Amino acid sequence: MHILLADDHDMVRETISAYLESEGGAEVALAIDLAGALQSIRQDGPFDLVLLDFQMPGMNGLTGLIQAISANKGGRVAILSGSAPAKTAREALEAGAIGFIPKTMGAQSLLNAVRFMSSGEVYMPVELMREEEATDHPLAEKLSPRELEVLESLCKGLSNKEIARELDLQEVTIKLHVRTLCRKLDAKNRTQAALTAKEAGLF
Amino acid sequence: MHILLADDHDMVRETISAYLESEGGAEVALAIDLAGALQSIRQDGPFDLVLLDFQMPGMNGLTGLIQAISANKGGRVAILSGSAPAKTAREALEAGAIGFIPKTMGAQSLLNAVRFMSSGEVYMPVELMREEEATDHPLAEKLSPRELEVLESLCKGLSNKEIARELDLQEVTIKLHVRTLCRKLDAKNRTQAALTAKEAGLF
DNA sequence: TAGCGCCCTAACCTTTGGTATAGGAACGCT
């Protein structure tokens, strides 16, 4: 197996690669950011599998993934993520990733998944696949669709008026939603509501 | 070397332990959370070194560290952290930790640090020691001490009046600081300022 | 059909937030 592992945490990178090499007999190339990964791909030809850390310089979201896929001709690019929101996992697959690996996974399972993906199979942990559970953030369940839209704008720091324009509603209506949002999120004001939503990783 | 490694990420735990065992000849016990770690310490006697992930169920801040230190009689407890704010590192040392290891550290350096700490020496990466650089978040540099205090309260979602009470100042003064904060953080309002500060990992 | 939950709007009011302008006190610096 010819594998490229890109992660900006030296420790993660080196220990995982050591494990894949000793236990899995893989040949592992390393990169510390997206730029390094892309260069390595172009230089040392297409890999059987490219593992990209999701939070890494240059990645910003899925654009880095897409670049890597186009660089590594045969595809075979997987995302490695520490805190895995199920939604991004599915988005990654839709964007063409061959797999999604949360770091909460065991080392042995990782090895299996890597073998799996190296041979061209798509890998995705079942916990992240359940359609329903996916969008269902524990917090989001209580909110109506409208409220979610408003909350998202709230998290951009927009004013009621701006939100009203964005959603094509009256300002008063926004106020209403903001009030109920504050109640549901147990916040005293819009700022706390936005902070809470952010911390819950909703957006 | 008799070592206990506690981390809730299976992958991190298993790969690091595999590395420490094969390359460092260490004997590594594992735990997936603080409770497990404490139990393991009490059962299998004091370890030469206990490595605790800073973000792990049961840790909440430094209280988990302190528990572990008192459980592992000889001390010898070190913190392992993914995103390492220099401030917490120093706080951990003050609380009695024998070392602080950011996951951005290389695997070989990790091994050295572990050997070092196992023999009772305090280990701390130099980058995190420089007194000045410590509080110096790239963003925080531009802000006066007062502004930082206000910003911190802002990040709790407090109103101007509440902040004024907390800092024993007049409300108008807070407004002033909020305004300059918004200017310096390039935010349109308090909410955006708070969000920006949070994202920069300031608090 | 009646009831319920969600969504939208209205008018009205109070509190809070944001801006401007101006001045005083404390500190370090040259």
Next chain:
DNA sequence: AGCGTTCCTATACCAAAGGTTAGGGCGCTA
């Protein structure tokens, strides 16, 4: 001494946020 910076205070005005009550429309369901 004079200068600049930071910090604090003050007055005043307008905009925005927060809250209340009241009402209409829509779709679902008992």
